[in-house]
Amino acid sequence: MRIKGRGRQGKARRRTTAKMWIVSLLLSVFLLGSSVDGQCDGCQCGGYFTELSGSFWSPNYPYNYYDNLYCTYTISLPSGYSMYYEYVSFNIEESPSCQYDSIMVQCPATGWAESRCGHYSSLGPFYEVHNYLNFVFKTDSSVTYRGFLLDYWAYYEKCEEGWLEHDGACYSFENEPRTGSEAQLECEKNWANLASVRSEEENAFIGENAPSSPVWIGLQKIDEKLRWADESRYEEATFHQNFHFEDGFAYAGAEQRAEEDDSEEIRLPYVCKKYIGSVRDIPSN
Numbered sequence: 001m002r003i004k005g006r007g008r009q010g011k012a013r014r015r016t017t018a019k020m021w022i023v024s025l026l027l028s029v030f031l032l033g034s035s036v037d038g039q040c041d042g043c044q045c046g047g048y049f050t051e052l053s054g055s056f057w058s059p060n061y062p063y064n065y066y067d068n069l070y071c072t073y074t075i076s077l078p079s080g081y082s083m084y085y086e087y088v089s090f091n092i093e094e095s096p097s098c099q100y101d102s103i104m105v106q107c108p109a110t111g112w113a114e115s116r117c118g119h120y121s122s123l124g125p126f127y128e129v130h131n132y133l134n135f136v137f138k139t140d141s142s143v144t145y146r147g148f149l150l151d152y153w154a155y156y157e158k159c160e161e162g163w164l165e166h167d168g169a170c171y172s173f174e175n176e177p178r179t180g181s182e183a184q185l186e187c188e189k190n191w192a193n194l195a196s197v198r199s200e201e202e203n204a205f206i207g208e209n210a211p212s213s214p215v216w217i218g219l220q221k222i223d224e225k226l227r228w229a230d231e232s233r234y235e236e237a238t239f240h241q242n243f244h245f246e247d248g249f250a251y252a253g254a255e256q257r258a259e260e261d262d263s264e265e266i267r268l269p270y271v272c273k274k275y276i277g278s279v280r281d282i283p284s285n
Contacts, residue, residue, distance in 0.1 A: 045071040046137075052077065052154040052191060052279045055088075058137055058147025062089070065101075065147040069139040077131040077154050078191050084278065085133070085152040086124035091145040094118040103148060106134040119145070127155075154279050166205045169275050171195060175211040177267035180249030183216045184229055187272035194218030194249065195273035196228040198235075206252070206271055216270035219243055219250035230273070 043059040043066070056073050058065045077083055093101040098117035106113045109130045116123070135150070159170035170192075178186060184194050196218050197203050206217070218229035226234045229249075243250040246266045275281070 040066040040069060045069060046073050048074045048076065049152070050076050052081070053152065055149065055151050056135075057149045058092075061147045061149055063146065064144040065137075065139060067139055067141050067144060069137060071137040073135040073137070073150075075133045075135075075152055079131065080158075080160050081131045081154045081156055081191075082127070082129045083131065083133070083152055083154055084125045084127055085150060086122065086126070087120070087148050087150050088122055089146065089149040090116075090118070090120045090123050092117045092119075092147060093139075093143050093145055100143070101139040101145075102137075104136045104138070106136065108132060108134065156274060156276050156279070158276065164209060165276070167202065168277065169273050171206070171209070172272040173209050173211050173215075173269070174272065175269045178216070178270060179265050179267055180216050180247035180251070180270075183268075183270035184218070184249065187229075187270070190272060190274070192272040192274035193229040195271040196230050196232055197252070198232070203252075210271065211269050214244075214251040214268055216268050217243070217250055217252050218273070219245075220248055221245050221250070222248065 040059050045059050047056055049056065054075075059069060059071065060066060075083060075085070092098075092103060094117050095101070098115040100117075102115040102117045104113055104115040107128065107130055109132065137148075156170075159165045163170040163172050165171075172187075172190065172192065174183070174186065180194075187193050194217055195206060197206060206215070207213075219234070220227050220229055226236075228234055243252050245251075251266070251268055
């Protein structure tokens with residue numbers, strides 16, 4: 001009986017030792033890099049990004065990436081935009097000429113390409129004048145690390161043709177009548193919003209350039225609370241008293257309309273607005 005007991009105890013010790021070895025191996029994988037083959041079945045490898053700001057990361061981040069990866073991440077911004085990007089975290093196996101694991105940045109417009117690898121707390125931000133970049137992440141069959149986390153954000157250089165500039169923003173005055181909701185959707189197609197009106201000077205500028213009066217602007221009333229369509233903070237001003245609401249949006253430039261048929265949708269010209277500069281610097285107050 002004692003012999004059997006010793007046998008069970010010996011097996012238990014061997015299991016404990018094996019478990020400790022596995023834990024030690026997993027810690028070394030996470031902290032020092034791994035030579036254990038990984039799988040990427042169903043993982044997010046690459047992507048196509050068209051929003052004005054966003055993030056993407058290596059498969060399995062913040063844990064170690066897998067072996068034998070080839071992932072292409074593409075940033076495609078609207079015409080008229082350039083971009084910034086920054087590696088918030090960067091930990092890719094280092095080697096001469098980044099021959100083992102790397103992330104390569106490619107600019108198809110110029111043919112420029114650059115590979116990076118190594119260990120950094122962060123890298124960047126980097127500025128790219130073009131609106132389209134590829135990021136190709138490649139790994140070999142051994143040694144993995146945490147990988148990367150990348151943030152990007154658009155930069156709007158100057159007003160496009162047909163847009164008017166005023167005090168750091170661009171405005172498009174549209175004469176085609178729309179409902180308030182339709183007008184906002186049309187502005188969004190051009191990466192803009194119905195205009196916020198934040199000063200007497202801006203109010204006068206819109207009044208001088210509007211194709212007719214009244215026009216839709218970006219002040220919204222939701223559950224009796226007011227906010228701007230561009231999500232900047234609303235602060236009441238004296239000239240806002242001349243704004244009137246229909247379809248959840250305000251219109252400005254005339255006394256409140258008296259409709260013979262209250263069920264008829266109001267369709268008006270509208271003003272779109274977007275800011276020059278980084279999308280990270282859009283005014284919030």
